[in-house]
Amino acid sequence: MTTEHEHDGPILVTGAAGAVGGIGRNLTKFLLAKGHKVRALVRREDERAEALRRLGAEVVQGDLTDLASMHRAIEGCRRIYFGMSVSAAYLEATINTAAVARHHGVEAFVNMSQMTVSQMSISETTDSPQHKLHWLAEQALSWSGLPVVTMRPTVFLEGFFLTLAAAGVRGSDELALPMGSGKTSPISAVDVARAVAVILDDPAPHIGHIYDLTGPESADLDHYARAFSEALGRPIRYRDVSLAAWSEGLRRMRFPEHVVSHLSAMTELNRLGRYDRMTDTMFKLTGQEPMSMRDFVKLHAAEFKQPV
Numbered sequence: 001m002t003t004e005h006e007h008d009g010p011i012l013v014t015g016a017a018g019a020v021g022g023i024g025r026n027l028t029k030f031l032l033a034k035g036h037k038v039r040a041l042v043r044r045e046d047e048r049a050e051a052l053r054r055l056g057a058e059v060v061q062g063d064l065t066d067l068a069s070m071h072r073a074i075e076g077c078r079r080i081y082f083g084m085s086v087s088a089a090y091l092e093a094t095i096n097t098a099a100v101a102r103h104h105g106v107e108a109f110v111n112m113s114q115m116t117v118s119q120m121s122i123s124e125t126t127d128s129p130q131h132k133l134h135w136l137a138e139q140a141l142s143w144s145g146l147p148v149v150t151m152r153p154t155v156f157l158e159g160f161f162l163t164l165a166a167a168g169v170r171g172s173d174e175l176a177l178p179m180g181s182g183k184t185s186p187i188s189a190v191d192v193a194r195a196v197a198v199i200l201d202d203p204a205p206h207i208g209h210i211y212d213l214t215g216p217e218s219a220d221l222d223h224y225a226r227a228f229s230e231a232l233g234r235p236i237r238y239r240d241v242s243l244a245a246w247s248e249g250l251r252r253m254r255f256p257e258h259v260v261s262h263l264s265a266m267t268e269l270n271r272l273g274r275y276d277r278m279t280d281t282m283f284k285l286t287g288q289e290p291m292s293m294r295d296f297v298k299l300h301a302a303e304f305k306q307p308v
Contacts, residue, residue, distance in 0.1 A: 008037060010058060011200055012077040014097070015084055016040030017048035022158060023083055023112065025052070026193035027200075032056050034201050041073045064093035070100040077104070079200050083112035086130050088258045094137040098144050108147050108203035110196055113138055115152040115212050116266075119274065128265035129258055149199055149206045153213040154275060155186040155266070157296045161224070162303060164263075169304045173236050175225050178243040180271030184221075185214035185278055188291040195285045212279045215290045224293050231297035232304055243267060 011031055015024035017040070024040070025048075031038050032055055040057040041064075042049045049059050062069030064084060074080065080101055084093050094111070101109055113134050116126060120135045141148045160177060168176035192213055199206045221238040228236035247264045251257070269275060282290040297304065 009076050009078050010037040010039040012039045012041060012073055012080045013057075014041045014064060014073075014080070014082050016052055016057065016059075017042040017046070023189045023193045023196070024081070026190050027081055027196050028052060028057050029055060030193055030197035031200060034197065036201070039073065039077060065089055065096050067096060067100065070097055071104075074100050074104050074106070078106055079108040079110075079203060080106055081110045081112070081196055081200060086259050086262050088129070088133075088256075090130065090133040091136050091140075095140055098141055098146055102144055102146055106146070108149065108200065108207065109141070110149045110151065110199055110203070111137070111141055112192075112196075113150050113152045115154045115214070115277070116269065116274070117152060118210075118212060126265050126269060128262045130262040131265065147203070147207045149203065149208070150210040151192065151196060151213065152210060153187050153192045154215070154277065155184050155270075156192075157186045157188045157215070157291070157293070161186060161293070161296070162300060166300075166303045168239075169228065169232075169236060170306055173234065173306075175221055175228065175236065175238045176241050176246075177221060177238075178241050178246045178267045178271075179221050180240055180267075181220050181222075182270040182273050183218045183276035184270055185216075185218035185275065186293070187213055187215040187282070188296055191215075191282055191286075191288075191290045194288070195282055198285050211281050211285065212277075213281050213290075214277060214279050216292050218276050218278050227293040228297050228304070231294045232301060234306075 013024050013028050016028050028038050028040050038057040040052045040059050041062055042059055045061055052059050060073050062073050082097055084090055116131050117135050117138055125132050138150060165175050165177060168174050225236050225238040243264060247260055250260045
């Protein structure tokens with residue numbers, strides 16, 4: 001197929017097979033649909049890597065913290081999407097990737113951060129070790145001289161409302177989360193990937209900008225439980241659970257302690273109203289409204305289906 005991008009170098013997408021709500025995988029799909037070549041960085045060769053090849057991506061295996069890996073991944077790429085799952089090695093990976101990107105003279109470096117960073121400063125942080133790493137990473141990128149675009153999404157629908165809450169909805173018709181009565185404006189990773197694709201398609205107007213991304217409404221968990229009820233056709237309630245017990249449950253599920261600390265801090269911030277925020281940035285970037293909770297639950301209804 002001939003496209004206007006057929007002679008361009010590939011766009012590097014990190015985390016293309018991994019978590020972070022699937023941003024990298026969806027971004028790969030969107031960029032390929034726009035006619036771009038995509039080099040997808042994966043940590044291991046598995047079925048997910050093969051799926052990326054079937055989409056049409058060039059797949060490279062490597063480690064974000066390894067210099068040789070990142071030279072192989074970045075050489076020949078003019079534009080980069082950098083995203084990584086919650087990890088104690090996040091800052092090392094960011095700086096390692098940025099150093100190699102600067103060496104190769106990239107024209108755009110899109111960095112996936114977190115919206116809570118907007119509420120942090122040199123003297124104010126949160127109890128999440130990951131938030132601090134994101135804040136430090138943004139500082140380092142601002143010093144780097146790289147042409148950076150920073151994305152700051154709020155809570156991902158795929159995280160708290162699918163990965164962490166689906167079992168409770170399936171088993172007992174409840175959203176069992178320690179989020180109090182605070183309001184939140186979750187966004188789908190698919191929408192975030194769509195916004196990043198717009199930027200990487202034509203990055204020049206966006207260099208140096210920071211984009212805060214939220215879903216279409218900010219509401220408490222009782223409101224979202226009603227959205228679940230409407231989407232699934234059965235009553236779902238919100239049950240505010242003990243943070244200590246919930247965190248211990250994550251440990252039993254073998255979540256790393258760094259991740260447990262991060263997720264626990266996020267729920268406490270939600271209780272304090274720190275996630276009650278709204279922007280129209282998604283619509284301004286893409287011309288599309290972000291996905292609602294009701295539509296998200298309908299899309300993933302099979303994940304919330306009661307056991308037979």
